[in-house]
Amino acid sequence: MNQRDARRLSLILLFMPFALWIVLLILLPHIGMGVLSLREKIAPRQYEFGFDNYIEFFTEPIYWHIMARTAVMSLIVTALALVIGFPVSYYIAKIAGPRTRGAMFMFCLIPLWVSDLIRAFGWILLLRETGVISGVLQWTGLISEPIELLYNDAAVIVGLVYTVMLFMIVPLTSTMDGMDDSMIEAGYNLGGNGLTVLRRIIIPYAMPGIISGSIIVFMLTAGSYLTPVLLGGKYSSWFTQTIYDQFITRYNWESGAAFGFLLLIFTSLVVWIGLKLSGQSLSSTVARS
Template sequence: MFRSDASKLSLILLMTPFVLWIGLLIVLPQLGIGYISLREKVGPREYELGLANYIDFINEPIYWNTLLRTAWMSILVTALALLVGFPVAYYIAKIAQQRSRAALFLLCLIPLWVSDLVRAFGWIVLLRETGVVSGMLQTAGLISGPVELLYNDVTVVIGLVYTVVLFMIVPLFSTLDGMDNSLLEAGYNLGGSRVTVFRRIVVPYAMPGIVAGCIITFMLTAGSYLTPILLGGKNSSWFTEQIYDQFITRYNWESGATFGVLLLGFTSFVVWLGLRLTGQSLANTVAKE
């Protein structure tokens, strides 16, 4: 009896901080944002519940075009992060020597030692008109004068891939590290080529890690603010900028809350669609990790 009570108490003590964190910092704020998005201003400090804010969003093409553009570029960044991260994760998990894996994995963690703001300004130092890359190109004689490499979609995509690629590598490494090397040996012994073994054995085994990494990187990219704004400049058209503009610049909390709910709903729909297309579920992807 005493052990049973002690186990229950331990479970309660362990779960209480998690439940409080989920409830106070995620569930309650989301409920509050959802409630604010349903408020229609009918007079000074007078509100009624309705869907007017959502109707205004649909009737304004620039808003939903920005949302679709953000989703498309987030998918592109996720795909590029997968192309970059998969070989790195496979090399660390299956090719590198056991004693060097920890060092290689630590190198991947180094970018997280600095904030997104510092990393974004690092790209600015490299790519601005008087930056390192422009200077090297001039020194090599490839260009005749300074060239501005910032404030375009390519720069934004590069910066975002650099920011989120680690979150693709971690679940991929975790999944691939658990794959028995005998599976690869069996594939080669049965006459399979490298491409065949990769397609028929490695990819299906790594699918939970692939899906988990894609979910994480997609959500982080769609919700990113600093990198698209700093690297995209005036040409940036990111949905989080629209949310910031409604909340901070226009003091229109109803529209800002509406945009936030729509961003969460739309990205959740994309994740759900990706899970359905790949035949995976949260239980064997993110939850497994």
């Protein structure tokens, strides 16, 4: 075996685990779900291929209303995560020293040390009628009786922003860390103020990180199930809950698979529109961040 063949074999062996991961855990399940979504039940244990499961979504207003609501809420969460995460990322990348940077990254990682279930119950302990926040407000005299802060859109948004914040901070920090400080200094030397430097220099340079972080946060939020259900309660209308009901409650796997694919197509369409409006491409965004 010559050196070229040895390099090729090494590359194949290194790539094999990733290829198996993609094929076995992503590609084949999606193919199976796609086939399942095209099955129409015409009698007990009798099926034929068709698009009735997809037509059901478009002919029932409640389904696409929940889909649109999920998209709007996910965009709100993404925008809030960006507004909160951008200054944190800038501080970590350009202002903080090595020790402070490590400490801040550690604080951002702490929420991921526990499961989504524990994090959601933590918010329940804080926001419920007999929870910590209600108790403190009563103790300070700001309210006269317990207040329920759970089971509304605000609670769901707060819980989701807390959950996905790290996935916005990391790509933003990675992108802005590569920006030369002299670019910022030049902006000030040319007479720009802080707002002008932010708008003309920092944000354009950080745009790949903004887009990649927003894509990750949006997709994670739209596909979230546990947090909206626990913090939104019976008033929560999240499309993943609709998919869950089709699979588990109604045992209608065909419609559940179709709804899952529709969620994937819809969120991918939103991401594509965002890339077009921002003038970015997916390949360049991922490469820069």
